[in-house]
Amino acid sequence: xxxRSQPHIYTQVISCWNTSFLSFRALFNWLAPRHFVLAMVxxxxxxxxxFAFLGSNLGVEDARFFLxxxxxxxxxTPSIAGGVMALTSERHFGTFEHILVSRRSRSYLLxxxxxxxxFMGIVASVLTLAGGMIALRVLLSPRHLIMFIALxxxxxxxxxFFGMALGxxxxxxxxxxxxxxxxxxxxxxxxxxxxxxxxxxxxVQVTSHVLPVRHVAQAVREMGSQDFKGAILWNAGSExxxxxxxxxxxxxxxxxxxxxxxxxx
Amino acid sequence: xxAISIQNLRRHFKAKKGSFLHRTTQxxxxxxxxxxxxxxxxxxxxxxxxxxxxTTTVRILTTLLLPSSGSxxxxxxxxxxxPDSVRAHIGYAxxxxxxxYDRLSARDNLLFFADLxxxxxxxxxxxxxxxxxxxxxxxxxxDRVETYSRGMxxxxxxxxxxxxxxxxxxxxxxxxxxxPVAARNIRAAVHQLRDAGKTVLLTTHxxxxxxxxxxxxxxxxxxxxxVQGTARDLAAAxxxxxxxxxxTRGANASLCDKLTRLPSVVDASLEFLSDRELITVRTSLxxxxxxxxxxxxxxxxxxxxxxxxxxxxxxxxEDTYVSLVSQGNTGAPx
Amino acid sequence: xxxxxxxSGAVSFLTATRFHIRDLSRETSDVxxxxxxPIFYACIAYFLHVAGGRQQNLADLMIGAxxxxxxxxxxxxxxxxxxxQRYQGTLEFLLGSPKxxxxxxxxxxxxxxxxxxASMLLTLLWGVVVFDVRVDLAHVPGMTLAALVTTLAMGxxxxxxxxxxxxxxxxxxxxxxxxxxxxxxxxILVPVSGLIEPLRPVSRVLPMSWGAEAVRxxxxxxxxxxxxxxxxxxxxxxxxxxxxxxxxVARRSRDKGEVNLW
Numbered sequence: 001x002x003x004r005s006q007p008h009i010y011t012q013v014i015s016c017w018n019t020s021f022l023s024f025r026a027l028f029n030w031l032a033p034r035h036f037v038l039a040m041v042x043x044x045x046x047x048x049x050x051f052a053f054l055g056s057n058l059g060v061e062d063a064r065f066f067l068x069x070x071x072x073x074x075x076x077t078p079s080i081a082g083g084v085m086a087l088t089s090e091r092h093f094g095t096f097e098h099i100l101v102s103r104r105s106r107s108y109l110l111x112x113x114x115x116x117x118x119f120m121g122i123v124a125s126v127l128t129l130a131g132g133m134i135a136l137r138v139l140l141s142p143r144h145l146i147m148f149i150a151l152x153x154x155x156x157x158x159x160x161f162f163g164m165a166l167g168x169x170x171x172x173x174x175x176x177x178x179x180x181x182x183x184x185x186x187x188x189x190x191x192x193x194x195x196x197x198x199x200x201x202x203x204v205q206v207t208s209h210v211l212p213v214r215h216v217a218q219a220v221r222e223m224g225s226q227d228f229k230g231a232i233l234w235n236a237g238s239e240x241x242x243x244x245x246x247x248x249x250x251x252x253x254x255x256x257x258x259x260x261x262x263x264x265x
Numbered sequence: 266x267x268a269i270s271i272q273n274l275r276r277h278f279k280a281k282k283g284s285f286l287h288r289t290t291q292x293x294x295x296x297x298x299x300x301x302x303x304x305x306x307x308x309x310x311x312x313x314x315x316x317x318x319x320t321t322t323v324r325i326l327t328t329l330l331l332p333s334s335g336s337x338x339x340x341x342x343x344x345x346x347x348p349d350s351v352r353a354h355i356g357y358a359x360x361x362x363x364x365x366y367d368r369l370s371a372r373d374n375l376l377f378f379a380d381l382x383x384x385x386x387x388x389x390x391x392x393x394x395x396x397x398x399x400x401x402x403x404x405x406x407x408d409r410v411e412t413y414s415r416g417m418x419x420x421x422x423x424x425x426x427x428x429x430x431x432x433x434x435x436x437x438x439x440x441x442x443x444x445p446v447a448a449r450n451i452r453a454a455v456h457q458l459r460d461a462g463k464t465v466l467l468t469t470h471x472x473x474x475x476x477x478x479x480x481x482x483x484x485x486x487x488x489x490x491x492v493q494g495t496a497r498d499l500a501a502a503x504x505x506x507x508x509x510x511x512x513t514r515g516a517n518a519s520l521c522d523k524l525t526r527l528p529s530v531v532d533a534s535l536e537f538l539s540d541r542e543l544i545t546v547r548t549s550l551x552x553x554x555x556x557x558x559x560x561x562x563x564x565x566x567x568x569x570x571x572x573x574x575x576x577x578x579x580x581x582x583e584d585t586y587v588s589l590v591s592q593g594n595t596g597a598p599x
Numbered sequence: 600x601x602x603x604x605x606x607s608g609a610v611s612f613l614t615a616t617r618f619h620i621r622d623l624s625r626e627t628s629d630v631x632x633x634x635x636x637p638i639f640y641a642c643i644a645y646f647l648h649v650a651g652g653r654q655q656n657l658a659d660l661m662i663g664a665x666x667x668x669x670x671x672x673x674x675x676x677x678x679x680x681x682x683x684q685r686y687q688g689t690l691e692f693l694l695g696s697p698k699x700x701x702x703x704x705x706x707x708x709x710x711x712x713x714x715x716x717a718s719m720l721l722t723l724l725w726g727v728v729v730f731d732v733r734v735d736l737a738h739v740p741g742m743t744l745a746a747l748v749t750t751l752a753m754g755x756x757x758x759x760x761x762x763x764x765x766x767x768x769x770x771x772x773x774x775x776x777x778x779x780x781x782x783x784x785x786x787i788l789v790p791v792s793g794l795i796e797p798l799r800p801v802s803r804v805l806p807m808s809w810g811a812e813a814v815r816x817x818x819x820x821x822x823x824x825x826x827x828x829x830x831x832x833x834x835x836x837x838x839x840x841x842x843x844x845x846x847x848v849a850r851r852s853r854d855k856g857e858v859n860l861w
Binding site: 046188189 | 646648772777783788
């Protein structure tokens with residue numbers, strides 16, 4: 001006989017995490033270390049070396065700018081791609097209907113999924129940063145490194161929710177991977193990861209506030225400056241807000257899609 | 266109270282067709298007024314050809330689709346108005362190769378779905394192991410599902426449908442694509458479900474399976490129930506009588522047409538083999554000698570056809586089904 | 600080889616290439632991705648150019664950004680060509696046909712290269728429209744010729760890539776980290792003279808290095824024949840080496856009975 005009782009909140013959180021982690025293991029395409037390192041670490045390291053090389057030849061910024069930008073971009077790809085797959089792969093495996101029939105709230109089912117992908121983003125970023133520091137001979141102090149990782153977690157979370165919002169679109173559209181790639185390219189420019197913010201047109205600077213990692217990038221660039229504390233508080237808070245907005249967009253669009261599917265088939 | 270109660274269920278779909286400049290909307294009526302009452306603890310079969318409306322009916326019952334109109338209740342709960350409450354009482358197995366996370370083990374898959382079905386965390390491992398034992402997958406429980414055969418996946422589908430011990434279970438073509446041994450194991454599992462007091466709705470197009478398993482049946486085609494009842498009730502409704510099986514040389518489609526037009530002949534179908542043809546003639550006659558006479562009369566005019574062998578038998582459910590579907594409505598739009 | 604056989608071979612090659620261009624075009628999102636990604640590279644190059652005080656020729660940067668796209672098309676397109684044929688169920692038919700396997704694969708790699716050329720054109724147009732890049736129309740025929748030879752030479756290079764990646768289980772994962780180094784080595788955004796000394800000879804074995812030089816020279820009206828000839832010559836070398844490599848792989852798979860494992 002299966003009992004149904006109202007569990008303690010702590011148990012619910014643990015249970016939610018277990019399920020989200022199982023989902024991550026089932027759906028993330030780059031779990032094998034070799035593939036993860038090749039696609040999510042080696043590639044961004046090579047790209048940041050390239051942009052540093054290009055930048056120095058064009059007389060732009062220093063290697064530290066491209067190192068930090070490249071490492072942040074490295075965090076975006078697994079977080080966003082993972083977020084997309086957290087939803088679109090359910091369709092691929094034929095398990096989406098079982099998600100829909102579940103009595104669990106959609107927040108329970110979906111929100112915690114962003115966490116493992118965020119961790120993968122941090123892992124990719126830290127490894128990229130390590131490789132980039134060796135290649136470009138730029139060192140970060142341990143204090144700055146810790147700050148970078150802490151800020152990056154927020155950026156990865158907002159990237160993952162952003163990816164999941166795209167993933168909802170991917171449940172009905174066939175070209176979500178195109179959108180995902182365009183989104184990552186847009187973030188590389190709009191969040192000023194590989195180009196200085198000051199040279200971007202004003203309209204890009206304003207509209208890019210909704211992009212994940214945008215505010216984390218601002219805070220990271222301020223590391224070591226005099227007004228760092230103020231910058232970190234302001235930008236970290238803004239990034240949390242961006243993450244919350246994308247989480248809400250994702251949940252709302254999922255609910256809307258679910259209703260539409262029940263109505264229209 | 267019925268376990269499943271369906272009254273005047275209708276469902277239509279709108280599809281946009283054509284190019285950007287010339288778009289039209291096409292409406293498809295998948296269900297055109299279904300009425301069904303299924304008693305608790307019974308095994309009910311829903312038969313029909315592809316596109317008849319079986320899967321649409323099951324999707325509405327499992328709360329994945331809303332009805333366009335009509336009433337659908339499970340244990341008295343409206344599936345459209347209160348899907349959450351309904352979901353606590355139902356389990357389903359849609360079958361097929363997909364439906365699990367291939368990279369995870371069977372045990373991990375079931376643990377995942379156990380949580381989705383709100384099993385308390387402490388009970389999940391025990392329940393999962395019980396069900397894996399029930400469907401004989403204990404030894405392979407830590408293996409990735411991608412290594413499973415189709416039959417094993419099907420058993421895992423059934424295990425999942427039982428996680429939260431639902432009282433109503435929907436099985437959508439559970440033996441489709443399975444070899445005879447695997448299919449037999451699944452049918453044994455279905456028997457067990459009925460013996461455990463579950464209400465089971467089974468869709469299938471294997472007649473012998475429906476005959477073997479189901480207490481009651483309904484035949485659906487073009488979105489309408491053509492007839493429902495026991496296998497005997499169906500046979501009476503279809504007026505299926507003796508079935509003649511002819512082995513011939515030189516037969517063709519026009520001979521089949523000619524035989525179909527004979528009085529008391531319900532249906533005639535032709536199958537080409539390497540060195541002969543097989544014609545199955547379904548009549549509405551109860552007496553074998555009458556069936557024999559009418560078939561031989563039909564062959565008289567076919568001089569180019571030589572009869573190698575003629576055998577007669579009592580009608581099976583398949584014959585009833587074929588007769589009903591051939592006699593069924595044309596599905597004209599409303 | 601007589602003239603009519605050569606002509607017949609050329610017609611066959613062109614027909615097959617056209618077929619594969621149509622085949623690769625059937626997924627609109629893949630085509631769009633191939634064409635749109637270099638535009639982002641062009642934007643990055645432009646903003647860095649502005650940030651650096653506009654020291655370089657903007658037309659060169661736009662051409663270079665487009666050629667970055669060609670590298671992606673070749674590495675992913677050619678790198679996964681055998682796998683793609685296997686997934687479609689056509690590999691065994693290709694292998695079992697009377698034609699040499701290399702003659703069957705090279706139109707596919709050339710088709711991938713054509714998409715790269717299209718991205719180069721689109722990126723240059725983007726530069727003209729959005730970033731006010733000036734291109735002298737008198738130089739367009741030279742640029743077109745240089746782009747055409749580069750495309751064909753890179754198609755030949757793709758043949759070697761297809762042979763090298765055939766055993767890679769996840770060819771995309773292997774190709775991905777190689778692309779940025781190839782951007783640097785082939786001097787498409789930063790001239791080869793900007794590389795450290797030990798890497799410059801490596802750059803010279805890539806058809807793209809010569810092709811990029813030829814297109815840039817043609818764009819400014821400078822002499823480009825040496826770059827063009829070198830690009831063509833390296834292309835021929837890759838054609839021979841790549842053909843040999845892919846035919847060896849095909850023969851070995853038949854010996855080992857591994858056709859369906861590609």
